[in-house]
Amino acid sequence: MxxxxxxxxxxxxxLAAVVVWFGASQINNPNAWTxxxxxxxxxxxHLSALTIVHLNGWFxxxxxxxxxxGIGTRWIALLISLHLFVITADLGASAIGVRDFGLSVATxxxxxxGTDDWCLLN
Amino acid sequence: xxxxxxxGIALAVLAIGGGLLFAESxxxxxxxxxxxxxxxxTASTAYTLADVAKHKDQSSCWTAINGGVYDLTSWxxxxxxxxxxxxxxxxxxxxxxxxxxHGGQGRPERVLESYKIGLLK
Numbered sequence: 001m002x003x004x005x006x007x008x009x010x011x012x013x014x015l016a017a018v019v020v021w022f023g024a025s026q027i028n029n030p031n032a033w034t035x036x037x038x039x040x041x042x043x044x045x046h047l048s049a050l051t052i053v054h055l056n057g058w059f060x061x062x063x064x065x066x067x068x069x070g071i072g073t074r075w076i077a078l079l080i081s082l083h084l085f086v087i088t089a090d091l092g093a094s095a096i097g098v099r100d101f102g103l104s105v106a107t108x109x110x111x112x113x114g115t116d117d118w119c120l121l122n
Numbered sequence: 123x124x125x126x127x128x129x130g131i132a133l134a135v136l137a138i139g140g141g142l143l144f145a146e147s148x149x150x151x152x153x154x155x156x157x158x159x160x161x162x163x164t165a166s167t168a169y170t171l172a173d174v175a176k177h178k179d180q181s182s183c184w185t186a187i188n189g190g191v192y193d194l195t196s197w198x199x200x201x202x203x204x205x206x207x208x209x210x211x212x213x214x215x216x217x218x219x220x221x222x223x224h225g226g227q228g229r230p231e232r233v234l235e236s237y238k239i240g241l242l243k
Contacts, residue, residue: 009130013137020141028147032200035233064141068134070127096202118130 008116012077015107016068019080023060026053033057038090059083067110070119077111167240171215174242178213180205184239185216192237215242 026033030053037049045052060083063076084104091097115122169184169191177184183195198208203223211219224230 009133013133016134017137017141020138021145024142024145025147028145032146032196035236038229039232061142065134065138068137070130070134091202094202095204117126118133120127120131120134 005117008110008113009118011106012070012073012110012116012119013068015103015110016064018103019060019064020068023057023062023064026057027061030054030057070115071121073119073122074111074114077107081105081107081111168243169240170243174215175213180209180212183208183212185211185214186242187211187215187217187220187234189242190234190238191240191242192234193239194237197233197237 030050033053034049037052041052042049047055060080063080066072066076067080081104084100084107088097088100088104091100169186171186174184174186174191177193177195180198181195182193183198184191184193186192194208194212198205201208207219207223210216220230220234224234
């Protein structure tokens with residue numbers, strides 16, 4: 001396979017693994033993440049920070065798994081990208097915020113590219 | 123199903139599995155990280171700077187900030203600005219460093235509050 005054709009699936013699979021990691025980390029140890037939940041999310045949703053962490057964790061695992069398999073790639077990647085942009089905006093220009101900005105843009109690139117040859121549905 | 127899709131599914135399983143396998147899990151309590159009786163006291167417990175000074179490294183990191191005493195041991199690895207910044211205030215009054223970097227910022231102050239173990243006397 002040409003190197004150029006490998007770029008999209010490598011990006012898609014790598015990012016999916018990262019997002020699955022974050023989702024699973026939140027499920028495994030939610031108390032370690034509650035301090036990262038912004039107050040506006042708690043007041044808007046009327047849910048506790050712990051519940052939000054659980055829901056966010058499962059959302060990230062499921063969405064990233066679908067991206068990894070290649071189902072609904074474009075739209076789910078766009079959703080994850082927007083999700084990460086919101087997180088980035090909340091974190092600001094810190095070390096983690098800047099890294100999350102990179103992840104947001106990379107996921108947006110997946111959404112713009114759409115499916116590749118290795119997606120289950122393309 | 124063509125070969126590309128089979129390869130894609132196999133790699134997807136690896137990516138998902140890798141993310142799940144290496145995800146952070148609930149930290150195990152070890153003799154070094156097990157909360158001491160003092161660390162599990164309520165925030166009304168008072169400590170001196172001499173008490174704080176006994177917890178001055180990565181295995182047990184306490185600091186005093188703005189009249190409160192905080193156990194930052196588990197925060198060292200999570201600090202967005204790196205471990206060194208937190209390690210530099212272990213065992214001392216870190217008010218100046220904290221206020222200089224985070225003064226007036228809501229989120230750092232909320233995060234800090236979650237690590238409070240007492241007051242400075």
